[in-house]
Amino acid sequence: xxxxxxxxxxxxxxxxxxxxxxxxxxxxxxxxxxxxxxxxxxxxxxxxxxxxxxxxxxxxxxxxxxxxxxxxxxxxxxxxxxxxxxxxxxxxxxxxxxxxxxxxxxxxxxxxxxxxxxxxxxxxxxxxxxxxxxxxxxxxxxxxxxxxxxxxxxxxxxxxxxxxxxxxxxxxxxxxxxxxxxxxxxxxxxxxxxxxxxxxxxxxx
Amino acid sequence: xxxxxxxxxxxxxxxxxxxxxxxxxxxxxxxxxxxxxxxxxxxxxxxxxxxxxxxxxxxxxxxxxxxxxxxxxxxxxxxxxxxxxxxxxxxxxxxxxxxxxxxxxxxxxxxxxxxxxxxxxxxxxxxxxxxxxxxxxxxxxxxxxxxxxxxxxxxxxxxxxxxxxxxxxxxxxxxxxxxxxxxxxxxxxxxxxxxxxxxxxxxxx
DNA sequence: TCAGGGTGTTACCGGTCAGTCACATCTGGA
DNA sequence: TCCAGATGTGACTGACCGGTAACACCCTGA
Numbered sequence: 001x002x003x004x005x006x007x008x009x010x011x012x013x014x015x016x017x018x019x020x021x022x023x024x025x026x027x028x029x030x031x032x033x034x035x036x037x038x039x040x041x042x043x044x045x046x047x048x049x050x051x052x053x054x055x056x057x058x059x060x061x062x063x064x065x066x067x068x069x070x071x072x073x074x075x076x077x078x079x080x081x082x083x084x085x086x087x088x089x090x091x092x093x094x095x096x097x098x099x100x101x102x103x104x105x106x107x108x109x110x111x112x113x114x115x116x117x118x119x120x121x122x123x124x125x126x127x128x129x130x131x132x133x134x135x136x137x138x139x140x141x142x143x144x145x146x147x148x149x150x151x152x153x154x155x156x157x158x159x160x161x162x163x164x165x166x167x168x169x170x171x172x173x174x175x176x177x178x179x180x181x182x183x184x185x186x187x188x189x190x191x192x193x194x195x196x197x198x199x200x201x202x203x204x205x
Numbered sequence: 206x207x208x209x210x211x212x213x214x215x216x217x218x219x220x221x222x223x224x225x226x227x228x229x230x231x232x233x234x235x236x237x238x239x240x241x242x243x244x245x246x247x248x249x250x251x252x253x254x255x256x257x258x259x260x261x262x263x264x265x266x267x268x269x270x271x272x273x274x275x276x277x278x279x280x281x282x283x284x285x286x287x288x289x290x291x292x293x294x295x296x297x298x299x300x301x302x303x304x305x306x307x308x309x310x311x312x313x314x315x316x317x318x319x320x321x322x323x324x325x326x327x328x329x330x331x332x333x334x335x336x337x338x339x340x341x342x343x344x345x346x347x348x349x350x351x352x353x354x355x356x357x358x359x360x361x362x363x364x365x366x367x368x369x370x371x372x373x374x375x376x377x378x379x380x381x382x383x384x385x386x387x388x389x390x391x392x393x394x395x396x397x398x399x400x401x402x403x404x405x406x407x408x409x410x
Numbered sequence: 411t412c413a414g415g416g417t418g419t420t421a422c423c424g425g426t427c428a429g430t431c432a433c434a435t436c437t438g439g440a
Numbered sequence: 441t442c443c444a445g446a447t448g449t450g451a452c453t454g455a456c457c458g459g460t461a462a463c464a465c466c467c468t469g470a
Contacts, residue, residue, distance in 0.1 A: 033329065034329050035242070035326070035327060037240070037242040037327070038242065038329065040427060040428080041428065041429085042426090042427085042428090050447080050448080051447085051448060051450095052429080052430095053430085053447080053448075053449080053450095054446085056428090056429065056430080057447080061428080062428065112326075112329065113326075117326075117378050117381075117382065118326050120381045121240070121317075121318075121322075121323045121326040121327065121378075122240060122242070122326065122327060124238065124239050124240045131382070134382050135382050135383065138379065138382045139383070159395065162391040162394065162395055163395040163398065163399075165375070166371070166372045166376050166379065166395055167372060168375065169374070169376075169379050170371030170372060170375030171374075171375075173326075173375070174343065176322075176325045176326065177321070177339050177340050177342075177343045178340065178344070186371060187371060189364055190364065190368040190371055193364060194368075223416095224416085224417075245457060245458080246457085246458065247457080247458090255417080255418080256418060256419070256420095257458090257459080257460095258417080258418075258419080258420095258460085258461095259416085259417060259418075261458090261459065261460080262417080266458080266459085267457095267458065267459090
């Protein structure tokens with residue numbers, strides 16, 4: 001390890017907020033950038049401008065903190081989807097295109113892909129409590145996409161949604177083994193191709 | 206951690222082979238199942254029926270061992286692709302369909318997805334030497350797919366290959382946050398849809 | 411027979427980790 | 441003003457980690 005994690009890293013939460021909030025915000029940032037296994041609780045506490053004891057007064061174990069971080073990431077993600085839905089009320093196809101744009105930007109701006117998927121990779125134990133949260137999140141996200149494809153009038157909305165979701169997941173994981181450009185552009189092109197393909201009328205003779 | 210890693214786990218390499226081979230085979234298995242950060246060198250050595258000192262006579266550092274494991278996984282993967290090519294000489298569309306079948310089986314049989322992608326997630330440091338190996342592997346694999354789509358006469362082979370590759374990556378990472386069935390079947394359906402879509406003649410009026 | 415390289419064994423080092431303890435300090439509300 | 445709960449501090453535990461040292465052993469090939 002060239003440099004110690006947390007050393008002279010940018011503060012992620014203002015010192016005015018409450019310790020618990022700062023801890024979670026800092027943990028989310030450090031967990032995302034370095035991985036949940038590579039970041040110690042002491043590093044998190046100090047980067048959050050507090051100490052280990054206070055951290056353990058709010059979370060029984062490190063796993064509990066990880067769970068809270070994953071939960072928050074999920075809530076934020078769905079809030080963004082809700083905004084998409086609200087902004088394109090009555091225009092499902094517009095919402096679908098907006099989601100593709102949103103997802104493309106996400107791939108560009110998030111160098112390490114999906115925080116939840118990464119956590120699932122690191123927490124390999126099958127019965128790890130965090131995995132449950134992640135599974136629920138992915139399932140709920142799929143439901144959103146299926147329903148959106150239905151509303152947008154795509155043929156075979158299930159298949160269209162699954163295709164889009166796999167493309168999205170694939171692009172976010174590939175982002176880590178390729179450049180930014182590759183993944184985001186390839187995702188966008190592929191997703192637009194899928195929309196086009198499932199929008200075509202297949203009921204002609 | 207409920208049970209210690211390596212405790213009463215099935216031996217992965219026969220005791221007759223050379224220590225180095227046993228070490229790599231055991232490491233690949235344990236790294237894959239538990240993650241590279243969660244498995245210690247001592248555990249690997251003992252599970253391989255040898256000891257830490259012998260391990261360090263063959264590999265300077267743990268990272269070197271990880272690199273060797275990733276390299277081997279890559280070599281094996283491309284050997285399988287070579288077999289596909291050989292078995293379907295002169296029938297590129299057959300090879301493409303065989304690859305989909307091969308990938309689907311892989312998703313079913315490999316519960317933790319792609320060993321290389323997982324390693325990239327765990328080894329977050331941008332300049333980690335193992336990442337280079339992985340990037341090369343993914344790049345080479347994309348080249349294989351592009352070339353195969355070309356030979357199979359798909360329209361826009363680049364886009365088709367990217368779509369298939371993202372689907373594949375996505376299914377392998379989703380496999381860890383969903384059941385087996387979901388990921389594999391969804392990948393297969395989506396991939397077949399892509400082939401159908403890119404096989405259609407778009408040059409009609 | 412002997413030499414030498416590969417291997418096994420044990421103990422050890424310095425460091426890090428998650429989690430705890432006792433005690434001091436601060437702050438906001440009654 | 442005073443009290444209680446939240447927070448800060450530093451030291452500590454026991455376990456694990458990657459990596460090393462020293463020495464004994466065994467097999468092969470000359």
